[in-house]
Amino acid sequence: MTVTAAEALVGQLESYGVEFVFGTCGHTNIALLDALGPSPIEFVIARHEQAAAHAADGYARASGKPGVLLTHVGPGMMNAVTGVATAALDSIPLVVISGDIPSYYYGRHPHQEVNLHADADQTAIYRPFTKRAWHVHRVHDLARTTERAFWTATSGRPGAVLLNVPMDLWSRQVEPYAGEHPLPGGAPLPALDPATAGRIAEALLNAERPLIYFGGGLRQQAARQALLDLAEHLDIPLAHSLMGKGVVPDSHPLLLGMPGFWGLETTHDHTKGADVVLALATRFAETDASSWDPAYTWNFPPSRLLQIDIDPAEIGRNYPVEIGAVADAGDALRAVGAAVRTARPEPVRREGLRTSIATARRAVFDTARRDGRSEDFPLRPQRILADLRDALPDDAVLVTDVGWNKNGVAQCYRLPDAGRFITPGGASTMGFGPAAAVGVQIAQPDRVVVALIGDGGMSAQLPAVPMAVEQGLPVVFVVMNNRAHGTIADLQTASFGRSYGCEFKDAEGRPYSPDFAAFGRSCGADGHTVTTPADLAKALADALARRRPAVIDVPMVNEPVPTPGHWNIKDIYRGSFTD
Numbered sequence: 001m002t003v004t005a006a007e008a009l010v011g012q013l014e015s016y017g018v019e020f021v022f023g024t025c026g027h028t029n030i031a032l033l034d035a036l037g038p039s040p041i042e043f044v045i046a047r048h049e050q051a052a053a054h055a056a057d058g059y060a061r062a063s064g065k066p067g068v069l070l071t072h073v074g075p076g077m078m079n080a081v082t083g084v085a086t087a088a089l090d091s092i093p094l095v096v097i098s099g100d101i102p103s104y105y106y107g108r109h110p111h112q113e114v115n116l117h118a119d120a121d122q123t124a125i126y127r128p129f130t131k132r133a134w135h136v137h138r139v140h141d142l143a144r145t146t147e148r149a150f151w152t153a154t155s156g157r158p159g160a161v162l163l164n165v166p167m168d169l170w171s172r173q174v175e176p177y178a179g180e181h182p183l184p185g186g187a188p189l190p191a192l193d194p195a196t197a198g199r200i201a202e203a204l205l206n207a208e209r210p211l212i213y214f215g216g217g218l219r220q221q222a223a224r225q226a227l228l229d230l231a232e233h234l235d236i237p238l239a240h241s242l243m244g245k246g247v248v249p250d251s252h253p254l255l256l257g258m259p260g261f262w263g264l265e266t267t268h269d270h271t272k273g274a275d276v277v278l279a280l281a282t283r284f285a286e287t288d289a290s291s292w293d294p295a296y297t298w299n300f301p302p303s304r305l306l307q308i309d310i311d312p313a314e315i316g317r318n319y320p321v322e323i324g325a326v327a328d329a330g331d332a333l334r335a336v337g338a339a340v341r342t343a344r345p346e347p348v349r350r351e352g353l354r355t356s357i358a359t360a361r362r363a364v365f366d367t368a369r370r371d372g373r374s375e376d377f378p379l380r381p382q383r384i385l386a387d388l389r390d391a392l393p394d395d396a397v398l399v400t401d402v403g404w405n406k407n408g409v410a411q412c413y414r415l416p417d418a419g420r421f422i423t424p425g426g427a428s429t430m431g432f433g434p435a436a437a438v439g440v441q442i443a444q445p446d447r448v449v450v451a452l453i454g455d456g457g458m459s460a461q462l463p464a465v466p467m468a469v470e471q472g473l474p475v476v477f478v479v480m481n482n483r484a485h486g487t488i489a490d491l492q493t494a495s496f497g498r499s500y501g502c503e504f505k506d507a508e509g510r511p512y513s514p515d516f517a518a519f520g521r522s523c524g525a526d527g528h529t530v531t532t533p534a535d536l537a538k539a540l541a542d543a544l545a546r547r548r549p550a551v552i553d554v555p556m557v558n559e560p561v562p563t564p565g566h567w568n569i570k571d572i573y574r575g576s577f578t579d
Contacts, residue, residue: 005139006035006170011177012146013041018068020442021097022056024049026072027111028099031170033070044442044471047463049076051435053083055467057092058399058439061422064219066093066153067439073100073167074112077122082429088129088160089426090243091217093153096130096162098122103137103166126162133162139172147181155187157217157311189310189328192335196325200278200306201339203323207276210236213259214329216243216425217281217310223330224248227280230337235350236278237270237357241288243425245410249417250361253354257361259297260288261565262407266360268564272299278336279307281329284318285425291568292318308332368412375533378555384480384536385413388450391540394418396448397440401433401457403487405480407561409452430485431460434477438464441473448476448544455481455504455513462519468549469524476543477520477551482558483511490560495573513553520551528552 009032013021022044025033036043046052049071056067069084071077077098087094100122101110107119114122123133132152134145146163153161192200204210212231218224224247231238231254238248239256248255256267271277277298282288290296300319307315308325315324325332372386381404388398394416400406400423415421422440424432437451451464458479468475489502506512517527526548528539536554543550 001176002173003176004031004035004170005142005172005174006032008174008177009142009146010035010039010041012143012181013068014039015177015179016150016183017065020044020059021068021070022046022052022059022439023070024052024072024076026076026099028073028101028167029070029097029170031167032097032099043070044467046435046467048461049079050083050431051461051463051467053080053094053096054086054429054432054435054461055439055442055464056094057083057087057432058422058436059443060087060092060094060439061436062397062420062440062443066095066150069094069096071096071098073098074114074122078114078125081125082427082431083435084126084160085129086424086427086429086432088131090424091158092160093158094160095149095153096126096160098162098164099170100135100164100166102168104168123162123164126160129160130162131159133164135164136166136169139169139174142169142174143177143181147183150183156189189331190326192308192325192327192332194335194339196323197332197335197339199323200325200336201343203276203304203306204234204236204278204336205340205343209270209274210234210276210278211239211270211274212236212278212280213239213241213271213282214244214247214280215241215282216247218244218247218329220330223333226330226333226337228252230333230340233337233340233347235348235353237353239267239271241282241285241425242406242410242423244282245423246415246419246421250415251417253358255361256357257364258288258410259565260285260290261563261567262287262411262561263297263565264360264364264411265564266364268297271297274303276304276306279305280333281309283309283314287565287567289318290566293566293568296566364412365414376557377533378482378557379530379533379536381408381480381556381559382412383533384478384554384556385409387536387540388452388478389413391537391544392450393448395420396450397422397444399423399433399437399440399449399451401451401453402428402430403454403457403480404556404559404561405433405452405454405457407487411561430454430457433457434461434464435467437475437477438468438471438473441468441475442471445473449474451475451477453477453479454486455479455483455516456485458516459514465520465525465549465551466523473549474543474547475549476540477516477549479516479551479553480556481513481516481553482556483513484558486558487560489558491569494560495570516551516553520549523549525549525551530554
């Protein structure tokens with residue numbers, strides 16, 4: 001008995017535990033869609049490929065499983081580029097399956113072929129940011145290549161991959177998938193050798209002002225516990241990158257918060273003054289490092305950097321490293337912790353450290369709460385965050401976009417211990433939040449999921465609302481509406497004295513905004529327009545009680561997020577930069 005390659009692939013996906021495929025239809029992938037029809041795998045249809053990519057990304061972040069995205073040839077797979085690159089830059093496992101032109105029409109420019117100054121090669125579009133892009137030439141290679149795609153996406157430093165399949169291959173006859181290409185049972189991640197663990201332990205034990213800085217790569221609970229065990233034993237302050245928000249509870253007595261452009265002055269006091277810094281699963285991104293200017297955040301040297309990362313390309317990328325190790329962060333933390341306890345079994349206590357951290361953190365959160373009591377209307381952004389914090393259950397998931405909803409939350413929103421913060425770090429993609437929240441809700445249907453987004457981000461991904469309605473998902477879309485690309489408007493105003501081209505206006509020059517609440521209702525969701533300061537709390541309570549898709553349109557003043565750090569773009573605007 002034979003089946004089509006599309007049917008065989010569906011069987012292979014089922015064997016890998018795939019439960020959802022996100023995407024859009026097109027003439028090059030409908031054979032695979034037809035094979036998915038009888039399968040227990042559910043196809044989540046989107047009205048735009050970028051929305052589908054962000055939803056698959058959100059699903060992967062929330063579930064820990066690889067997201068699977070199905071796209072169509074040419075414009076379809078190109079529409080998904082932004083979403084796939086967003087996942088790739090944040091090390092999210094994403095398998096993209098794209099239909100392509102018939103194999104026997106290669107280079108003849110059939111319908112929608114990517115072909116102008118070179119013969120057809122749409123895989124080349126994804127090569128700069130995917131871990132691997134495969135073009136399947138023979139139908140008998142499809143199963144083997146699919147196994148390679150899933151293994152590559154999920155192993156080592158996770159990331160996005162492309163499996164590009166000419167459409168005629170889907171309909172060719174093959175043997176049914178019988179498990180001949182199972183996923184590998186697992187390969188040990190690179191471990192930290194005892195000698196290096198001992199050297200790192202010695203450096204931390206001898207340091208007068210040590211600090212641990214961690215990023216979003218610490219995703220496993222065991223790794224998080226190993227981090228806390230080490231920090232608490234040596235009484236070492238902790239700082240997190242933007243992507244590391246939530247790895248350690250905001251309530252932890254050793255947590256300083258975030259450094260960098262949108263970081264905190266009190267965090268910078270420690271980052272600049274540390275004599276030894278242990279950096280874990282972080283790339284020292286520009287905004288987290290104040291454009292690598294030693295006057296603001298990190299100061300290597302004289303600070304000594306010990307860096308551990310799963311990706312050798314990140315070791316020493318932005319700062320000179322005294323000890324660099326390519327290893328799984330969780331394994332490395334356990335090895336260093338064991339070496340520390342062997343050398344010093346009794347815990348270290350640094351006089352006054354926890355008290356000073358608590359005082360500084362309390363000041364940050366108390367200031368945000370005080371500003372959050374404002375009765376001004378349109379609402380101040382701090383009021384929106386305060387009302388959210390009061391209304392949401394402790395295990396709610398906040399999925400943000402870019403602007404106040406990302407930077408303000410990372411800086412001054414006290415995330416409950418059971419809460420989750422999901423944001424597009426590497427690409428800082430406007431439009432990520434709405435659709436990613438849909439994917440998160442699919443992965444975790446019993447949790448409250450809030451897409452906290454600006455009006456620019458909401459406008460960029462309107463298809464997320466009908467997608468939530470079609471799937472019956474109670475995502476709450478909270479639109480912080482300042483009728484502008486607010487962060488850029490603020491930046492232009494501060495640098496050039498006006499904000500031309502950054503604010504939304506009608507034909508008469510008046511501030512303009514779509515009615516997002518009415519849009520939500522038109523899609524079948526609940527819609528709430530906030531017209532007084534008290535309305536937001538009422539709208540949130542209603543949305544949480546009804547457990548239906550809801551859009552809450554919140555008028556907000558355009559107020560910059562405090563920026564205690566530095567970003568080199570300001571120097572560029574002033575013409576005072578050095579390269």
